Amino acid sequence: MVKKSKGLVINQPEPIRKQVYTYLREQILNHTIESSSRLVESQIAKEIGSSRTPVREALHLLEKDGFIEAIPRVGYRVKKLRWKELEEIFEIRWINESLACKWAIRNIDVKNIRALEKNIKDTEQVVNNGTHHLFLNYDEEFHGILVQASGSRHLYELCQHLRRLMLRYRTESIVRSKPTIKKALEGHIQIFNNLKNKNVKGIEKALEEHLHWSKEDIRLKALSHSENSEKS
Numbered sequence: 001m002v003k004k005s006k007g008l009v010i011n012q013p014e015p016i017r018k019q020v021y022t023y024l025r026e027q028i029l030n031h032t033i034e035s036s037s038r039l040v041e042s043q044i045a046k047e048i049g050s051s052r053t054p055v056r057e058a059l060h061l062l063e064k065d066g067f068i069e070a071i072p073r074v075g076y077r078v079k080k081l082r083w084k085e086l087e088e089i090f091e092i093r094w095i096n097e098s099l100a101c102k103w104a105i106r107n108i109d110v111k112n113i114r115a116l117e118k119n120i121k122d123t124e125q126v127v128n129n130g131t132h133h134l135f136l137n138y139d140e141e142f143h144g145i146l147v148q149a150s151g152s153r154h155l156y157e158l159c160q161h162l163r164r165l166m167l168r169y170r171t172e173s174i175v176r177s178k179p180t181i182k183k184a185l186e187g188h189i190q191i192f193n194n195l196k197n198k199n200v201k202g203i204e205k206a207l208e209e210h211l212h213w214s215k216e217d218i219r220l221k222a223l224s225h226s227e228n229s230e231k232s
Helices: 016-029 041-048 052-064 083-107 110-129 132-148 153-174 178-196 200-221
Strands: 068-071 075-078
Touching (some): 016 052, 016 153, 041 052, 052 068, 052 075, 083 153, 083 200, 110 132, 110 178, 178 200
Antiparallel strands (some): 068 075
């Protein structure tokens, strides 16, 4: 259940359902709401001072993005992190992003190149300054620019959905150590260099290695105390 704090202040004009979604998502990510906790629509609405409709809509969005799951005649509960789900997401993500990279090599323009260069520089500053909590934003931005460069709106939407499904897993692992962030940055640089050189085989290899490392890093850091025991 949502723990009482200073609470959510509803602001306009952002839709209330989006504000409730963001509020609950952050509580899940920072473990204020623990894994397997129940989320009851009526209680949440009462605690944050909202009607039930935007809370219901927010819960549906959280379910769609993989944060919670519906339990018949009970309501919702926060999903556990699961190795099998992680493997599935990475497999689908590899297929989609490798296609995006191929199309990006064909369609990328100077604007995309400069955006990726800036992203890498900004990420290097995060590593050097120790502001590790900012890395996830730049990581999402890097892959977003990469897929946008493919020129396919449908592919972009698919990849963004997969990244939202991965957010809890990545949050658990990426912010824990500087070496993890440095390794992720190295992967981004390899992908970018191959993209700039229009090396199709090179970018496929760089992306595959980057995603494989990311999956194993999550397995070791985020799942070692929960779902890793269920891997087999």
